[in-house]
Amino acid sequence: xxxxxxxxxxxxxxxxxxxxxxxxxxxxxxxxxxxxxxxxxxxxxxxxxxxxxxxxxxxxxxxxxxxxxxxxxxxxxxxxxxxxxxxxxxxxxxxxxxxxxxxxxxxxxxxxxxxxxxxxxxxxxxxxxxxxxxxxxxxxxxxxxxxxxxxxxxxxxxxxxxxxxxxxxxxxxxxxxxxxxxxxxxxxxxxxxxxxxxxxxxxxxxxxxxxxxxxxxxxxxxxxxxxxxxxxxxxxxxxxxxxxxxxxxxxxxxxxxxxxxxxxxxxxx
Ligand SMILES: C[S@@+](CC[C@H](N)C(=O)[O-])C[C@H]1O[C@@H](n2cnc3c(N)ncnc32)[C@H](O)[C@@H]1O
Numbered sequence: 001x002x003x004x005x006x007x008x009x010x011x012x013x014x015x016x017x018x019x020x021x022x023x024x025x026x027x028x029x030x031x032x033x034x035x036x037x038x039x040x041x042x043x044x045x046x047x048x049x050x051x052x053x054x055x056x057x058x059x060x061x062x063x064x065x066x067x068x069x070x071x072x073x074x075x076x077x078x079x080x081x082x083x084x085x086x087x088x089x090x091x092x093x094x095x096x097x098x099x100x101x102x103x104x105x106x107x108x109x110x111x112x113x114x115x116x117x118x119x120x121x122x123x124x125x126x127x128x129x130x131x132x133x134x135x136x137x138x139x140x141x142x143x144x145x146x147x148x149x150x151x152x153x154x155x156x157x158x159x160x161x162x163x164x165x166x167x168x169x170x171x172x173x174x175x176x177x178x179x180x181x182x183x184x185x186x187x188x189x190x191x192x193x194x195x196x197x198x199x200x201x202x203x204x205x206x207x208x209x210x211x212x213x214x215x216x217x218x219x220x221x222x223x224x225x226x227x228x229x230x231x232x233x234x235x236x237x238x239x240x241x242x243x244x245x246x247x248x249x250x251x252x253x254x255x256x257x258x259x260x261x262x263x264x265x266x267x268x269x
Pocket of ligand 1: 048049050054073074098113114119222
């Protein structure tokens, strides 16, 4: 999927993104913010800030003397999030591309990016670009998905016949390339010249109140791209098949392994 295609999906999802009563993005981003350990007064960039799941806790950690910039390529995300953070003067939200943010080199203490890298056409280039934005000893933290719940995989598989080869959901693309393993992600950071590279894992579990809530949730984030790939006349069939699978579960609970990959720019010589 093209960069503008992805931005379009999130622009259409922005109105309901992280707003269907499923605590998902906040706990995932919370783990990243914890690992980054932002200190008062630090300058922080949140790449692909979406509706602020990481941006807001980062802003609280940086405090009123800090400076936090959130960038995103979906206008609907930027507009809504800018309104949400209007009472946090240390925060700015701006429309910009993750890979070419147009920011000054060596101007951030921390770069964070939660659940964004797998949407970018050149993940290695993006990590290099983010590393250049760090001051010496600055930290980067990048969140991707690790192992997926088998039951979710079975639902995702219902969409597979409709997906163009180039378009895979973020969670399923986790089986390939740099998202395949902790080591592959760590190599991406090392190849970008970062040191002290490490991985932290968390497990996030959600329970859907109903199959209908699962459906609303699936339309509200990146999986929307999968729904949109299914012709309108076939969506009822996919929905019925998904509801059939969900009906077979003892409870509507799924878990997801989340991977935070962290690194540090070399200190000044
Ligand atoms: C799954 S959401 C994650 C949002 C947020 N970081 C969170 O944890 O909730 C992915 C975000 O990346 C943004 N995005 C995708 N491609 C982008 C690009 N090339 N440049 C900037 N943002 C991008 C999308 O618009 C979306 O808001």
